[in-house]
Amino acid sequence: GDSVTQMEGPVTLSEEAFLTINCTYTATGYPSLFWYVQYPGEGLQLLLKATKADDKGSNKGFEATYRKETTSFHLEKGSVQVSDSAVYFCALRISQGGSEKLVFGKGTKLTVNP
Amino acid sequence: KAGVTQTPRYLIKTRGQQVTLSCSPISGHRSVSWYQQTPGQGLQFLFEYFSETQRNKGNFPGRFSGRQFSNSRSEMNVSTLELGDSALYLCASRAGSTNNEQFFGPGTRLTVL
Numbered sequence: 001g002d003s004v005t006q007m008e009g010p011v012t013l014s015e016e017a018f019l020t021i022n023c024t025y026t027a028t029g030y031p032s033l034f035w036y037v038q039y040p041g042e043g044l045q046l047l048l049k050a051t052k053a054d055d056k057g058s059n060k061g062f063e064a065t066y067r068k069e070t071t072s073f074h075l076e077k078g079s080v081q082v083s084d085s086a087v088y089f090c091a092l093r094i095s096q097g098g099s100e101k102l103v104f105g106k107g108t109k110l111t112v113n114p
Numbered sequence: 115k116a117g118v119t120q121t122p123r124y125l126i127k128t129r130g131q132q133v134t135l136s137c138s139p140i141s142g143h144r145s146v147s148w149y150q151q152t153p154g155q156g157l158q159f160l161f162e163y164f165s166e167t168q169r170n171k172g173n174f175p176g177r178f179s180g181r182q183f184s185n186s187r188s189e190m191n192v193s194t195l196e197l198g199d200s201a202l203y204l205c206a207s208r209a210g211s212t213n214n215e216q217f218f219g220p221g222t223r224l225t226v227l
Contacts, residue, residue: 036218043118043204043218089157099170100208101147102216104157 002027006090006105013080013112021075021108023064023090031092033057033066033073034102038087047075047088080112116141118207118219126225132193135222139186139207145169146188147216148180151202160203163188164210192224200226 006023013019025033032051036044048057053068062077073090090105119138127133139146148160159172163182180190186207192199202223206216 041220043220044206045218046215049215091157096170098164099162100145100216101159101162101170101172102149102157102206103159106156 002031002092002094002103004090004092004103004105006088007108008106010109010111013110015082015112015114016079017112019075019077019080019084019110021088021090021110023073023075023105025071025073025090025092027071027092027094030068031094033064034091034093035062035064035073035075036089036091036104038089038107040086044089080110082112082114085110085112118205118217120203120205120219120222122222123220124223124225126227127195128227129195129197131195132191133195133224134189134191135203135205135224137188137190137205137207137219139188139205140217142209143207143217144186144210145208145214146182146186147206147208148188148190149204149206150174151204151221152198152200157204160190195226197226200224 003026034049035047037047048059050057050066056065064075087107089107091102121136145164147162162170166182177193182188202221204221205219208214208216
């Protein structure tokens with residue numbers, strides 16, 4: 001079935017370091033792909049998305065490119081801040097007969113130290 | 115516009131009891147989905163409701179059920195609670211048309227003792 005695999009971490013970086021969180025997926029067809037972020041004590045917030053191959057999603061300095069050939073959607077940021085500390089989830093969307101559901105990776109906890 | 119709200123935020127129950135969680139979607143959103151988040155299994159889809167009808171269901175036992183009211187508010191119920199039901203239960207709403215973004219609430223933290 002459809003699934004998402006992402007590096008589980010935890011990942012600890014110093015402020016201004018480069019971030020990569022790997023995400024690969026298995027799916028029938030070409031699903032839309034997402035990165036969500038969860039701050040402590042909160043629900044999920046959509047960080048960025050891509051709906052077709054070669055699309056690049058970007059937001060708040062984060063970027064991810066939909067790579068069909070490698071079935072990947074890696075999250076990157078050139079210079080992380082302490083405020084980026086959170087748990088990041090890669091997800092794909094399955095649409096069927098009007099219904100939609102998200103399939104998530106296990107999440108990667110990021111801690112950024114000053 | 116107010117976001118997705120969930121009540122209660124925290125809940126403690128004992129094994130064998132039942133629990134009802136509530137979710138109020140963003141105004142105008144007709145679809146509500148529920149997800150369970152645990153450290154071991156991560157985020158898993160429970161079910162989706164649209165216009166008071168369940169449209170999709172995840173791989174959970176029949177102890178997990180839900181419903182949606184005419185104002186799009188949704189409730190989920192878990193009967194005969196087990197320790198493994200301890201989790202953060204997240205509700206998400208979307209407008210209902212294809213490819214609309216899902217907006218998540220803050221979740222209800224359920225602890226089963």
